[in-house]
Amino acid sequence: MAEYEMESLKTFNYDRPVIEKGYANQTICIDISDFVISVKPVAEKMKDVFIGGKGFDLWLLWNAVNSTTKWSDPENAICIASGPMGGTPVYPGSGKSIVTTISPLTGSVIDSNVGGYFGPYLKFSGFDALEVTGKTSKDIVIFIDGIDEKVQVFTASGLPDDSYNLSAMLTERFAKGKPRNISVVSTGPGAKNTLMGCLNFTWYDLKRKRARYKQAGRGGIGSVFADKGIKAIVARWDTVKVKTNNPADPDSLKGVGKKYSRKIVELDPKQNQMAKIGTTHLVSIMNDFDLLPVNNFQYGRHPEAENIGQEVYGRIFDPGYDGCWMGCTLACAHGVKDFVPVTGPYKGTRVFVDGPEYETIAGCGSNLGIFDPHSAIEMNFYCDTYGLDTISVGTSTAFAMECFEMGLINETDTGGMDLSFGNRLSALEIVHQMARGEGFGQIVGRGVREMKSIFAKDFGADPDLMQDIGMEAKGLEFSEYISKESLAQQGGYGLALKGPQHDEAWLIFLDMVHNFMPTFEQKAEALHWFPMFRTWFGLCGLCKLPWNDVVPEDNKEMDEPAKVMKHVEWYAEYYSAVTGRHVQPDGLIRMSEAVYNFQRIFNLKMGFGQREHDNIPYRAVGPVKTVEYESRQERYDKQLIEKHKVDIAGKSTEEKVALLRKFREELYEKLKDAVYKRRGWNNDGIPTVETVKRLGIDFPEVLELLRVYGVE
Numbered sequence: 119m120a121e122y123e124m125e126s127l128k129t130f131n132y133d134r135p136v137i138e139k140g141y142a143n144q145t146i147c148i149d150i151s152d153f154v155i156s157v158k159p160v161a162e163k164m165k166d167v168f169i170g171g172k173g174f175d176l177w178l179l180w181n182a183v184n185s186t187t188k189w190s191d192p193e194n195a196i197c198i199a200s201g202p203m204g205g206t207p208v209y210p211g212s213g214k215s216i217v218t219t220i221s222p223l224t225g226s227v228i229d230s231n232v233g234g235y236f237g238p239y240l241k242f243s244g245f246d247a248l249e250v251t252g253k254t255s256k257d258i259v260i261f262i263d264g265i266d267e268k269v270q271v272f273t274a275s276g277l278p279d280d281s282y283n284l285s286a287m288l289t290e291r292f293a294k295g296k297p298r299n300i301s302v303v304s305t306g307p308g309a310k311n312t313l314m315g316c317l318n319f320t321w322y323d324l325k326r327k328r329a330r331y332k333q334a335g336r337g338g339i340g341s342v343f344a345d346k347g348i349k350a351i352v353a354r355w356d357t358v359k360v361k362t363n364n365p366a367d368p369d370s371l372k373g374v375g376k377k378y379s380r381k382i383v384e385l386d387p388k389q390n391q392m393a394k395i396g397t398t399h400l401v402s403i404m405n406d407f408d409l410l411p412v413n414n415f416q417y418g419r420h421p422e423a424e425n426i427g428q429e430v431y432g433r434i435f436d437p438g439y440d441g442c443w444m445g446c447t448l449a450c451a452h453g454v455k456d457f458v459p460v461t462g463p464y465k466g467t468r469v470f471v472d473g474p475e476y477e478t479i480a481g482c483g484s485n486l487g488i489f490d491p492h493s494a495i496e497m498n499f500y501c502d503t504y505g506l507d508t509i510s511v512g513t514s515t516a517f518a519m520e521c522f523e524m525g526l527i528n529e530t531d532t533g534g535m536d537l538s539f540g541n542r543l544s545a546l547e548i549v550h551q552m553a554r555g556e557g558f559g560q561i562v563g564r565g566v567r568e569m570k571s572i573f574a575k576d577f578g579a580d581p582d583l584m585q586d587i588g589m590e591a592k593g594l595e596f597s598e599y600i601s602k603e604s605l606a607q608q609g610g611y612g613l614a615l616k617g618p619q620h621d622e623a624w625l626i627f628l629d630m631v632h633n634f635m636p637t638f639e640q641k642a643e644a645l646h647w648f649p650m651f652r653t654w655f656g657l658c659g660l661c662k663l664p665w666n667d668v669v670p671e672d673n674k675e676m677d678e679p680a681k682v683m684k685h686v687e688w689y690a691e692y693y694s695a696v697t698g699r700h701v702q703p704d705g706l707i708r709m710s711e712a713v714y715n716f717q718r719i720f721n722l723k724m725g726f727g728q729r730e731h732d733n734i735p736y737r738a739v740g741p742v743k744t745v746e747y748e749s750r751q752e753r754y755d756k757q758l759i760e761k762h763k764v765d766i767a768g769k770s771t772e773e774k775v776a777l778l779r780k781f782r783e784e785l786y787e788k789l790k791d792a793v794y795k796r797r798g799w800n801n802d803g804i805p806t807v808e809t810v811k812r813l814g815i816d817f818p819e820v821l822e823l824l825r826v827y828g829v830e
Contacts, residue, residue, distance in 0.1 A: 122276030122287070124259060130155040130269040134244040137364045140202030140696045141165065145178065146245040146269065148260060150346060151192055151252030153271050160246055167814055171201035172229050172656040173713040174247040175218035176720060179227065182251055185723050189222040189338070190345050192253045198240065198303070198351075199247035203696050204659020205238030206365075206445075207358050208375035210382055211661030213238055213443020215319060221337035221616075222313040223510070223565045224593035226724040227717060228337030228616050231656050233442035233451065234319030234330075235301035238659070239264065239353035242362055254347040261292060264355045265299070274349050280503045281306040281318045282469075284350060285329045289322065292352050298322040302329065304350040305340035308504030311555030312563030314514070314595075315340025316507040321442055331472045332442050332451065335507035336619055337594055338565075344505070358444055366698030374691045378664070379447045386668050392450040393440075394432060397476035397663075401427040404480070407630050408750070409600045411485040413539050414516035415589050415737055416746050418600040422489035426479050430491050436470075448664050459496050461546045464503070474498040474508075480598035481512025486519060487539030496546060504553040506563075509619075513595035514562050515548050517569060517588050526579035532558045566590035586736045592617035592726065601738045603753075604629045606641040609789050612734040613645060615717050621662065623649045634680035642792035644680065651686070653710040658693065665689070712813040715798075715805045719820055722804060722827060729803040732790060740782040744771040747778070754778055804829050 135142050143160045160174070168177050175197035182195040197218045206212040215237030221228035240248055243264025250260070257277065261270045278284050285302040293300045302320045309315020317334040334340075365371045386392050390399045401423060404410040408418035424430070436455035441448070454471040474482075474494050482497035483489065501508045521527045522537035529536065535544045535558060551559025561572055566588045573579035589596040594617025601607040607630075610623030620626070625644055628634045635644050655662045670684045677683075686703045694700045701709075721727030741747040747754055748771060758764040758774060762781050766774060794801060798809035804827055810816045824830070 122274065124272040124274045124291075126270055126272055127258070128153040128155065128271040132157065132244065132267055132269070134264060134267045137242065137362065139366045139698050140363050141170070142241055142244050142246045144245060145174065145247040145249060146262075147249040147251065148269070148271070149252040150250060150254045150258060150271070150348070155269055155271075167712055169201065169657040169709050169713065170246060171199050171204070171214075171659050172216040172218060172653070174199045175216055175229065176227065176713065176717055178247060178249045179218055179220070180720055180723075182249065183220060185725065187220055189220045189225070189342055193251060194220045194342060196250045196339065196342055196346070197247060198237065199659075200237030200241050201657055201659030203692060205241055205358060205363050206360065206371070206375065206696070208360055208372055208379070208445055209692055210379055210446045210448050210664040211443070212659065213446065214655070214659045214661050215240075215334070216656045216659075217317060217334040217339050219339050219342045220724070221339070221593070222341050223338045223567070223595075224617055224726075226592070226616070226721050226726045228339060228594075229656065230317075230334035230336045230339055231621060231661075232317070232319045232334035233321070233332035233661065235321040235443070236303055236319045236351075236353050238358065238443075239301050239355040242355045242358070243353060248351070250346070250348065250351075252346065256347060257349045258347055259288065259349050260351045262351070262353045264353070277349055279307045280463075281331070281505050282503050285318065285320050285331070288350055288352055289320065289329045292354055297329070298324060299354050299356055301353050302350055303352075304505070305343050306503055306505030306553070307555075308501070308506040308549070308553040308563070309340035310344040311560065312506065312552050313338045313341050313565050313568070314507045314510035314563060315342075315344055315505045316501070317343055318502060318505065325438055326436075326455075326470065328470060330442070330451070330453065331502055333502065333507070335509060337616060338507070340505045340507075363696065365696040367695040370691065371695035374688050374695065378685075378688055379445075381670065382447045382664060382668050385671070386448065389669070390667055391428075392448050392663065392667055395428045395435070396431075396450045396452045398428040398431040398479065400476040401479055403627070403631065404599065408603065409626060409630060411480055411516075411598050411600055413487050414485060414520040414587060415596070415600060416520070416743070417749050418602075420484060420489065423484060425489045426483045426491050426494060431474075434491060434495070443661075446661070448661075448668070450663060454495055457495055457499065459499060461496065461543065462500055462550050464499070469499060471495050471499040472502060477598050478508040478512070481509050481516075482545070485512055485516045485598060486542075486545050488542045488545065490542060493542040493546070497549060500546070500549050500553070504549065506549065506552060509597050510565060510595040511549060511552070512598070513589050514566050514569065515545055517566050518548075518558075518562050520587055521573060521579060521584070526584070527573055527577050531577050565593065566595055567593045586742045588735055589737060590618070591734045591738075592731055594618060596738065599626045601626065602740055605638075605785060605789060606635055606644055608734065608739055608786055609641065609645045609793060610648075611738060612732045612786070613790070613793055614649070615714070615721060618734065618738070622652055624652075628680045632680070638789075638792070642789065642796055645789075645793045646796040647681065647707065650707045650710040650714060651681070653714050654706050657709060657713060712815050715809060715813055716815045716820075718799075718803075718805055719810070719815070719823060723823055727804065728827075729790065729801070732803055734786075736779060736783070739786055740778055741775055744775060747771055747775050800829060802827075
């Protein structure tokens with residue numbers, strides 16, 4: 119390994135508290151401007167209102183920033199937390215961390231849910247959450263050692279830039295012969311040179327004897343990390359058992375955990391085979407239902423989709439157990455062994471690639487018109503290595519490709535690159551340029567929102583057309599589902615607090631595949647319940663996949679099959695067993711409502727969070743171009759005739775596109791009205807005073823902020 123030096127700047131010794139019912143009852147703040155380290159108690163009210171995880175992150179961030187704070191300001195905080203249930207080794211999907219900051223892409227609050235061992239190790243080391251503020255011109259490494267009960271800040275020189283090598287070296291340095299005791303958070307040069315940097319969180323794979331990776335991808339969190347001067351944050355902890363989290367009722371916890379794990383082992387092989395192929399099964403499903411993004415979300419299927427689907431990746435993935443947390447029986451975090459890149463600094467070298475998962479395959483594959491599985495694997499590898507979010511990379515590159523094919527930009531603008539759809543070498547070169555901070559890749563790395571401005575100003579591109587086809591909302595690039603034919607998913611993207619990410623309201627499958635919500639009222643209700651329940655996972659340190667990717671055999675016979683209520687009941691049992699706070703399923707939704715509404719108000723604090731900010735590009739609603747209409751002409755013609763009572767005889771495709779647009783945009787606005795009402799918001803999308811009082815978030819500063827916006 120390369121030679122490097124690390125010098126200790128600060129050592130903070132502490133007495134590690136005993137975990138009580140899932141909580142350490144304190145947080146740690148590290149200001150890296152002057153290397154001040156302090157511990158803050160967690161009050162009972164903080165637990166009552168914010169629960170943990172993302173809730174704790176939001177409260178710490180709210181108190182760290184003001185309404186004018188920019189992502190690169192020293193006071194912007196990076197907050198990382200797990201939650202009271204995080205770190206449970208007997209319940210599937212209980213190893214998550216949630217990272218929160220002010221986003222360089224959106225200018226507002228961003229959060230990202232990520233696997234790996236860091237969140238639980240942080241908590242067991244004595245801290246429910248970590249808050250890092252300040253900036254430094256030095257490269258620093260923060261080490262939280264829960265075994266020796268100390269926090270150290272080091273200056274570092276000679277450490278590699280790329281995240282893979284960096285994580286491997288720091289794991290070896292701090293492990294003291296036990297690499298499974300270490301989890302590293304890091305990023306790479308792409309994060310430093312773009313606005314879409316991700317963070318890599320490690321866990322140690324004993325079988326393969328290597329650190330493996332999960333990503334906190336969305337919103338440029340890695341770019342904040344790099345801008346602050348943080349090279350890595352490392353946590354060290356020892357053995358994890360059920361009693362480590364000191365649950366209120368360990369027997370009940372073991373009972374419900376065993377019941378859930380047994381069902382996953384029994385049913386996953388019969389359903390989605392997540393333990394074998396991960397999320398790659400979604401490729402064929404989305405393609406079959408015309409929902410797979412192709413050529414910048416223009417189309418929803420492609421005849422070559424099977425080349426990047428589950429059958430192919432099932433053969434490529436290295437077989438074996440791939441759980442990103444101890445004891446998770448879903449074990450869906452697969453990888454590719456001995457992959458050999460054909461470009462970049464690792465060209466000709468055998469590497470291990472973590473992934474790809476569905477979002478990367480669709481974003482860096484079909485959405486770019488690329489149907490070669492090895493290209494998606496290579497894009498995946500370099501995005502992780504460089505610390506780049508594969509979703510933003512894929513969606514931004516797809517936008518640039520369509521602009522190129524339409525003549526809005528040309529080879530002079532791209533530095534000589536042919537950015538036609540399907541050009542895999544150009545797509546890879548964009549990623550390498552992002553990492554180097556040069557060329558046209560540097561522009562793509564600014565994200566779709568800034569690209570629209572740059573292309574209009576510098577290249578004379580049509581701003582109205584780009585607004586329609588630029589797949590971003592609130593500044594965040596869309597994740598990889600065609601929402602044109604699903605009003606529920608349009609709302610799921612447009613009304614999501616941080617921008618169009620499916621983790622808040624992934625309704626495409628339930629709406630289009632299962633048809634669980636055929637009426638307008640059911641869609642509006644779903645856009646209340648599902649974001650609330652999905653928020654709850656982020657409060658508690660949990661993964662959502664076990665909840666609805668493996669379902670009970672009799673689920674279709676239930677009154678509300680979309681909610682998978684048997685699993686929801688088990689989660690209520692799980693929460694009660696850990697915290698001693700006995701709740702029913704409705705209580706879980708109530709917890710999330712408080713945090714969800716607080717985050718909406720946080721957006722308002724940052725200058726967003728109103729109706730206008732819930733708009734989405736028209737391509738997410740319907741066909742922009744005639745070729746898109748014609749690809750689904752029978753469907754669209756039928757809708758105009760039967761649903762909207764239009765006589766289309768003699769009308770051109772352009773006229774039909776315009777008519778359909780009018781109807782669909784009106785419907786989306788009606789959906790906003792219905793969802794706002796259901797959530798207890800006014801017609802401008804702002805929570806009412808009655809709502810914040812009901813939820814216990816009527817803090818003086820919240821009420822004052824609402825008054826500023828005329829809500830009293």
